[in-house]
Amino acid sequence: MSCCVDRREVVKGLSGLALGGLTLGQRGQRRIKLAFCSQLLCIIPYEVAARRGYFREEGLEVELVYARGGSQALQFLVGRAVDYAATSLDAALQAYHQGAPILRFASTGRLPLFALAASPKAPEIREIKDLEGRTVGVSALGNADHVLLVYLLKKAGVDPKRVRYATLGPNLYEALKAGHVEAGMIQEPALSLLKEAGGRELVNLINLKQATAYLGGPYEFMGVAIRREERQARLEEMRAIARALEKALRFIRVAEARLIADTLPKALIAGGDEVRLKAIIERYRKDLYPTGVRIDLEAARRVAESQIEAGLLPPGFKVERLLDLEVLGSA
Helix, strand or coil: CCCCCCHHHHCCCHHHCCCCCCEECHHHCEEEEEEEECCHHHHHHHHHHHHCCHHHHCCEEEEEEEECCHHHHHHHHHCCCCCEEEEEHHHHHHHHHCCCCEEEEEECCCCCCCEEEECCCCCCCCCHHHHCCCEEEECCCCCHHHHHHHHHHHHCCCCHHHCEEEECCCCCHHHHHHCCCCEEEECCCHHHHHHHCCCEEEEECCCHHHHHHHHCCCCCCEEEEEEHHHCCCCHHHHHHHHHHHHHHHHHHHHCCHHHHHHHCCHHHHCCCCHHHHHHHHHHHHHHHCCCCCCCCHHHHHHHHHHHHHCCCCCCCCCHHHCECCCCCCCC
16 A cells, blocks of 8 residues: 655646645635645654645635645745645754744644554564664654664663664665564554564554553654744634644544545555455544644653654753744644
């Protein structure tokens, strides 16, 4: 099952995107462009809000722009190619720390989309402590999965310098299944496929109970950012986006999984296993998606703590510098 829509279809035409500005679409609706990373479980609230008409109900005509990851989505935002960017808080923190003038004001995901799993070829790896001296796959050094891995290693008493890291991009499944790496940080549906192939789940952070045990509670993940200087001019627009996304979150939590899957673009699951997709949605939706879009400050602080622990943010960094808790209020 493909976890991404065809980039040629979803990113085409970027060169012609309007550079900022507030424009009106049909019937006087506000036309905006919102970019986001294209991981399967991240995109669901946004596609639901678009395809079920929740954005339109709030007077918005929203063009969803798929990016290759959170960093690219934020580049589109800072470069004024889009009006908003929805990314992991990890990506937003790194962009902000590097000088991006952004504010994050809404949340659509309260858990990281990663699980730490062992290869079927490494049955001796049964817990995190067994990773010392092993090779573990991550998408890239400094990415959210690498940061979380370092955090988990330290909490388990393993020196992260005694682990070898293989940077494999977002698609770790084949390398992990074949035993080219002994463990890795993977997402769904790769986790389900790997377990079916005989792999072992060590930690599943998409599960709220496990995230609470290993991270201390919810871990702010997917959410929406805007250019800082446009905050006041777009205030009502930001609230309209939040209302639409909140409707989508409520639908996701109560609707049948098949209705949620049917809402997604057909290109997203073309050639894939729709039965598995529905099972994944059913398994994770109540843990992953919050009931509202207000930012959980404690969950956001956990993200900053993990980045400080990994050496990506300076000691004492305050995540509140990036967050706008006044637009919607804090949770």
